[in-house]
Amino acid sequence: xxxxxxxALAPTARPGRRRRIDLLLWLCxxxxxxxxxxxxxxxxxxxxxxxxxxxxxxxxxYQPPSLGSAHPLGTNALGLDMLSRIIYGARVSMxxxxxxxxxxxxxxxxxxxxxxxLRGTVDRIIGTLTNTLLAVPALIxxxxxxxxxxPSALNxxxxxxxxxxxxxxxxxxANTLAFAQREFVTVAQALGAGRARIxxxxxxxxxxxxxxxxxxxxxxxxxxAEASLSFxxxxxxxxxxxxxxxxxxxxxxxxxxxxxLVYVPAAVLFLxxxxxxxxxxxxxxxxxxxxxxx
Amino acid sequence: xxxAAGKVAQLLVVMFLVxxxxxxxxSLMPGDPAVAILGDNQSPxxxxxxxxxxxxxxPLVERYFTWLGHVFQGDLGTSMVPPNEDVTSLIGSAFAVSxxxxxxxxxxxxxxxxxxxxxxxxxxxGLLDRAASATTFGIMSVPSFVSGLxxxxxxxxxxxxxxxxxxxxxxxxxxxxxxxxxLPVITIALLEIPTFTRVLRGDLVRTLQEDFVLSARxxxxxxxxxxxxxxxxxxxxxxxxxxGLSLAQLIGSTVxxxxxxxxxxxxRLVVSSASQGNITVIQxxxxxxxxxxxxxxxxxxxxxxxxxxxxxxxxx
Numbered sequence: 001x002x003x004x005x006x007x008a009l010a011p012t013a014r015p016g017r018r019r020r021i022d023l024l025l026w027l028c029x030x031x032x033x034x035x036x037x038x039x040x041x042x043x044x045x046x047x048x049x050x051x052x053x054x055x056x057x058x059x060x061x062y063q064p065p066s067l068g069s070a071h072p073l074g075t076n077a078l079g080l081d082m083l084s085r086i087i088y089g090a091r092v093s094m095x096x097x098x099x100x101x102x103x104x105x106x107x108x109x110x111x112x113x114x115x116x117x118l119r120g121t122v123d124r125i126i127g128t129l130t131n132t133l134l135a136v137p138a139l140i141x142x143x144x145x146x147x148x149x150x151p152s153a154l155n156x157x158x159x160x161x162x163x164x165x166x167x168x169x170x171x172x173x174a175n176t177l178a179f180a181q182r183e184f185v186t187v188a189q190a191l192g193a194g195r196a197r198i199x200x201x202x203x204x205x206x207x208x209x210x211x212x213x214x215x216x217x218x219x220x221x222x223x224x225a226e227a228s229l230s231f232x233x234x235x236x237x238x239x240x241x242x243x244x245x246x247x248x249x250x251x252x253x254x255x256x257x258x259x260x261l262v263y264v265p266a267a268v269l270f271l272x273x274x275x276x277x278x279x280x281x282x283x284x285x286x287x288x289x290x291x292x293x294x
Numbered sequence: 295x296x297x298a299a300g301k302v303a304q305l306l307v308v309m310f311l312v313x314x315x316x317x318x319x320x321s322l323m324p325g326d327p328a329v330a331i332l333g334d335n336q337s338p339x340x341x342x343x344x345x346x347x348x349x350x351x352x353p354l355v356e357r358y359f360t361w362l363g364h365v366f367q368g369d370l371g372t373s374m375v376p377p378n379e380d381v382t383s384l385i386g387s388a389f390a391v392s393x394x395x396x397x398x399x400x401x402x403x404x405x406x407x408x409x410x411x412x413x414x415x416x417x418x419x420g421l422l423d424r425a426a427s428a429t430t431f432g433i434m435s436v437p438s439f440v441s442g443l444x445x446x447x448x449x450x451x452x453x454x455x456x457x458x459x460x461x462x463x464x465x466x467x468x469x470x471x472x473x474x475x476x477l478p479v480i481t482i483a484l485l486e487i488p489t490f491t492r493v494l495r496g497d498l499v500r501t502l503q504e505d506f507v508l509s510a511r512x513x514x515x516x517x518x519x520x521x522x523x524x525x526x527x528x529x530x531x532x533x534x535x536x537x538g539l540s541l542a543q544l545i546g547s548t549v550x551x552x553x554x555x556x557x558x559x560x561x562r563l564v565v566s567s568a569s570q571g572n573i574t575v576i577q578x579x580x581x582x583x584x585x586x587x588x589x590x591x592x593x594x595x596x597x598x599x600x601x602x603x604x605x606x607x608x609x610x
Binding site for chain 2: 128129131132134135136137139140141143144145146147148149220224227228231232233234244247250251255256259262266269270273274277278281
């Protein structure tokens with residue numbers, strides 16, 4: 001109902017704007033597709049050395065980016081190729097953040113649906129748990145865990161999932177409250193379905209679908225969180241390249257002389273985070289519109 | 295009254311769980327915490343002494359209550375790393391720096407976002423609105439360590455406007471203090487401006503469609519007057535929620551900025567303790583930060599009833 005209204009108000013502005021936004025969306029999607037593809041196929045891409053400084057003794061160090069050369073994005077202090085480090089860094093960032101979001105969505109989603117469906121005491125207990133997790137700021141929680149856990153990719157994913165869980169619980173709980181009133185749940189109850197069946201087969205699929213946009217936003221937030229930790233030197237450590245520790249390499253005065261050390265990974269990080277945010281935002285908007293028109 | 299009591303009870307439960315989680319951090323450490331803290335090449339006596347000091351020879355539950363008892367007396371233990379300072383005083387001095395940074399950053403963010411939101415809400419989907427929305431969306435995707443480094447490259451290395459690192463306390467002169475705080479504060483404010491602007495703009499657009507705005511307009515009030523005196527207050531509830539959450543989050547989340555600019559705040563204390571495995575400092579810091587978060591949130595809940603009389607009536 002709202003679409004024809006706005007079209008009547010601004011008949012000329014609408015089509016042009018929509019086309020431009022679509023282009024941006026496609027660009028973001030293309031960037032993520034290329035990045036993910038490169039990250040998956042990294043070992044067979046024939047990239048230059050990314051990790052082992054012993055193999056790059058003859059390579060130039062601190063070479064600035066030049067697209068035609070053997071090192072299109074330049075090299076770092078040890079002569080390691082920046083392009084290859086970016087791609088291997090993407091492997092780590094993406095794998096860790098995406099699996100953290102999947103764990104967070106599954107655990108948080110289950111708890112949220114259970115809380116929203118059963119209500120009562122269970123709801124209160126899960127609510128208190130959520131508040132407790134929210135009481136410690138994400139970065140502090142991660143640093144505290146990093147103090148006691150070994151910095152491996154698995155531990156990192158588990159720690160990061162703790163950041164996504166409370167938000168997921170809240171959103172899925174709110175969605176469940178709405179879905180639990182719908183006819184298909186009543187029908188399932190009338191047909192004698194047990195609680196577990198209603199939670200996992202009726203509610204979960206519907207609720208999880210509606211948190212997909214939130215998942216994308218969490219992926220970008222967790223990419224930043226992971227980068228922040230390795231930037232601070234308490235996440236995954238060199239020689240393992242991550243975007244965060246690559247940016248961290250530019251500290252201590254090196255950025256002034258060799259700005260590409262910082263700008264290359266920072267630009268990649270920005271583009272990726274921006275793309276995930278934009279995708280999430282667009283999906284959320286489309287979703288809202290559909291719910292309104294229903 | 296009953297609702298308030300329930301709220302207080304929930305706060306206490308949350309704090310209890312946080313303290314439990316914080317305390318059990320030591321048991322998450324792989325292997326012997328004493329070895330993890332001191333490293334491999336120490337005498338057996340040194341390990342035994344540290345184990346004794348950590349209370350590792352007592353049962354877990356007993357240890358927790360001993361620790362909690364000390365915490366209630368304001369004693370968060372001593373640092374694991376020489377010179378073994380008192381954790382409470384370490385946190386006290388770092389806390390002052392962090393809270394100053396957080397409050398200044400929020401003030402700067404509000405000063406920028408309130409006018410920006412008003413300009414955007416004037417003509418929703420207009421040129422200025424779209425420009426502001428695109429800009430804030432872009433800024434939202436810049437992590438603080440990236441924006442901090444870009445600001446350093448521009449304002450410090452190119453224009454020489456601000457000092458690169460260092461901190462001067464308020465006691466050594468307000469001017470110097472603000473001069474050193476400026477760049478970190480701007481970096482933190484950049485994180486908050488997008489959220490504040492978007493939240494306030496959304497609520498303003500909704501308020502501006504209300505009847506009382508229409509009647510004010512019909513009486514011939516200028517648009518800026520309506521915006522500031524009529525529309526702003528009823529549109530500020532979500533902003534206040536976000537503001538409270540931000541303040542609470544910022545006390546711990548200035549970590550990156552404090553590291554970048556070498557400022558002696560909570561974040562830096564936590565990071566340096568983390569790399570040294572200095573668990574007592576981490577425990578103390580997490581506890582203090584969580585307590586702040588819980589208290590500030592309770593404060594925000596109270597604020598609602600002050601600014602919105604409708605909630606007061608329902609609550610009473």
